[in-house]
Amino acid sequence: xxxxxxxxxxxxxxxxxxxxxxxxxxxxxxxxxxxxxxxxxxxxxxxxxxxxxxxxxxxxxxxxxxxxxxxxxxxxxxxxxxxxxxxxxxxxxxxxxxxxxxxxxxxxxxxxxxxxxxxxxxxxxxxxxxxxxxxxxxxxxxxxxxxxxxxxxxxxxxxxxxxxxxxxxxxxxxxxxxxxxxxxxxxxxxxxxxxxxxxxxxxxxxxxxxxxxxxxxxxxxxxxxxxxxxxxxxxxxxxxxxxx
Numbered sequence: 159x160x161x162x163x164x165x166x167x168x169x170x171x172x173x174x175x176x177x178x179x180x181x182x183x184x185x186x187x188x189x190x191x192x193x194x195x196x197x198x199x200x201x202x203x204x205x206x207x208x209x210x211x212x213x214x215x216x217x218x219x220x221x222x223x224x225x226x227x228x229x230x231x232x233x234x235x236x237x238x239x240x241x242x243x244x245x246x247x248x249x250x251x252x253x254x255x256x257x258x259x260x261x262x263x264x265x266x267x268x269x270x271x272x273x274x275x276x277x278x279x280x281x282x283x284x285x286x287x288x289x290x291x292x293x294x295x296x297x298x299x300x301x302x303x304x305x306x307x308x309x310x311x312x313x314x315x316x317x318x319x320x321x322x323x324x325x326x327x328x329x330x331x332x333x334x335x336x337x338x339x340x341x342x343x344x345x346x347x348x349x350x351x352x353x354x355x356x357x358x359x360x361x362x363x364x365x366x367x368x369x370x371x372x373x374x375x376x377x378x379x380x381x382x383x384x385x386x387x388x389x390x391x392x393x394x395x396x397x398x399x400x401x402x
Contacts (some may be wrong), residue, residue: 159224162189164256164305166247167201169233170214171339175364176311177260178221179325179332180381185222186379187326192225194250196243196274197233204350205341206390217338220331225254234270238277247281249292252300254295259305264384267314275310279386282308306365309383319382322371324398326378329368338363373398 163184167173173181173193182189195214198207205213211228218226229246236243251259259282262275284290286304294300312319325332337343341350344358355362371380376399393399 159190159192159254161192161224161254161256163191163260164194164251164254165192165260166194166196166250166262166274166278167311168196168231168236168262168270169202170195170197170228171199171217171336171342172211172262172271172311172313173260174217174221174335174339175330175369176263176313177323177347177378177381177383178217178335179328179368180260180323181203181221181223181326181333182328182335183323188226191221192223192227192254192256193221194247194254195228196231196236196247197228197270198228198230199233201233202342203353204356205349207253210339210342213339213341217335220335220338222240236270236273238273238280242275244281244284245290246293248285248290249294249300251282251285251305252292252303255303256305258307258309259310260311260383263310263313263315263317264386265315271313279308279310307385307387307389309385312382316367317382317384319371319374320385321382321383322375322399323383324372324375324377324379325368325381326372329379332368333361336361 200207261278264275288302368379371382
């Protein structure tokens with residue numbers, strides 16, 4: 159299945175926290191969207207990998223994804239190497255042939271985020287080299303494919319975005335997608351240990367960040383992205399925000 163947008167995140171819930179609204183909006187516009195999680199988040203303090211996978215599936219339905227897959231790399235211990243990680247990511251990119259890839263932040267509080275963000279961006283480039291051979295699940299040779307653009311989500315650490323997407327009409331649905339991860343976030347009835355992300359103020363921070371990004375372009379709620387390569391448009395009237 160060819161996708162318009164493929165979001166690749168190292169942990170289940172990375173994508174929901176940072177760009178669920180963008181994916182929901184795209185799905186509402188008839189675009190095909192999907193998520194590939196690199197790990198099952200098995201090092202997370204709360205819950206289990208099995209619970210996390212079910213929560214990811216629940217969130218996928220809320221976001222209207224066409225597909226969600228997990229590559230089951232080792233949480234915390236994956237490395238930017240050919241055999242264990244890069245060829246799996248390249249194969250996933252070639253499988254779905256996305257026009258746009260959304261990846262983890264290039265630097266962040268969690269070391270997995272920055273390491274994954276750089277690796278995903280590299281794989282998007284190498285996926286376009288035909289002399290790198292990969293096979294699909296049926297052992298068929300895959301064709302080279304390079305996305306047009308890679309966007310990096312802004313996660314825990316704040317960065318000034320190069321691009322802000324208006325998610326005002328789907329903010330409530332974004333929060334539902336995040337809260338599908340019941341084991342991870344604030345739940346007064348949970349007996350699990352408290353963590354950095356299980357505080358009720360963490361969720362307030364997600365809302366505040368969306369308001370902050372939205373305010374920068376004159377709308378209610380937004381999601382911000384950083385971009386390494388310049389972005390081009392063919393119609394200046396598509397611009398939103400700025401001095402308005």
